[in-house]
Amino acid sequence: MEYVEGPFGLKFVKVDSCEVYLGENRGAWVYASERPRHRVMLPSFLILESPITVSQYSEILGLKIKGDDLKDMITNEEIDHFCSALESHFEEEVRRPTQSEWEAAKGDLKLPCGWTELLADEATGNHRGARLDGRPRIGDMIGPLSGHRVSQSAHPTREGVFACVTTPGDRPLPKVGFRIVVSPKREGPVPKVPDNANLVSNIKSEIFWTSILGIIPSFTIPILRGFSSYALDGWANLLFGGLCAGFVTGAFWRPKRPTWGLDPEGNIIQLKD
Secondary structure, eight states: OEEEEOGGGOEEEEEOSEEEEESOOOOSGGGGGGOOOEEEEEOOEEEESSOOBHHHHHHHHTOOOOOSSBOOSOOHHHHHHHHHHHHTTOSSEEEOOOHHHHHHHGGGOOOOTTOEEEEEEEOOSSSTTOBSSSOOOOSSOOSGGGGEEEEEEEOSSSTTOEEEEEEEOSSOOTTEEOOOEEEOOOOSOOOBOOSSOOHHHHHHHHHHHHIIIIIHHHHHHHHHTTOHHHHHHTHHHHHHHHHHHHHHHHHHOOOOOOEEEEOTTSOEEEEOO
16 A cells, blocks of 8 residues: 655555446346446546545635544535645546545545545436446436435444445535545546446346246146146236246346446447456
C-alpha cells in the first residue's frame, strides 16, 4: 500500500490501475436487482484513507470550525461545493468514489463502525447502464430518487464488515459522511452496460425451463404412478401446478446471465465466465 500526502494534510491511498467485477450473473429472479455482472476497468487513482473530518472540511472551505470527528449532516450539494473548492489543488477530477473505486480500494480504507459514506453513483434498480470505465453513474434517475446515492455502511459493532446500501443524499443525516478520490479526467462517450436485456431470449429461456422443471414433471408424475386418465381429465390443474412449480424454481435458479466488459480496443463485449 502506497500513501500520498495531499494538500491540507489529506492522506491518500494510491490504487494502481485494475479491474473490478460488480453485480451478479446468477439468473434467479431474487438476483434481478444485482444484475448484470460487469467488469469495470479503472485507471490509477488516489482515494482518502478515511472520510473527511470536521476540521478538514472547515479548513478547505475557509470556515472556523474545529473538530477531529468525521463530518456528517452533509448533502450532495455541499459535497460538490467542497470538491470544487479542492479541485484547484489538483489537475485531475476531485469527487466522491464510485462503487467500483470503493470496491477496488476497500481493503485499505477506514470507516468507523456505525457510519455510512455517500458514494458518487446514483441509486438505481439494477446495473443496467452501469459505467464500465469507473466514471460516476449520474443523470439516470429523475424525481425524488435522483438525490439518493449508492453508499457503503459499516457494521454497527464488527470492524471491516460493510454493506452496500442506498442513502438519501439530498438531506443531512447523522453518521453519514464522505471521502474523496482524485481520478484522471475522462472525456468522450461513456462505455456502459446495455440499458436493456434481450427480452426475446429471456422469454424463450423462461418458457423452456418452466416446461422442463414444472409442466413436464407435472404431467409425467401421475402417468408414471398409474393415473393416466387424470393426465387427460385434470390437465388444467396439472398445467397450473406446473406453471407454479416453474415460477418457484425461477425464483432460486436459472442459468447464468451474460457478464459485460470492455475488450482491449474499448468495445463493449460479453465476457466468457
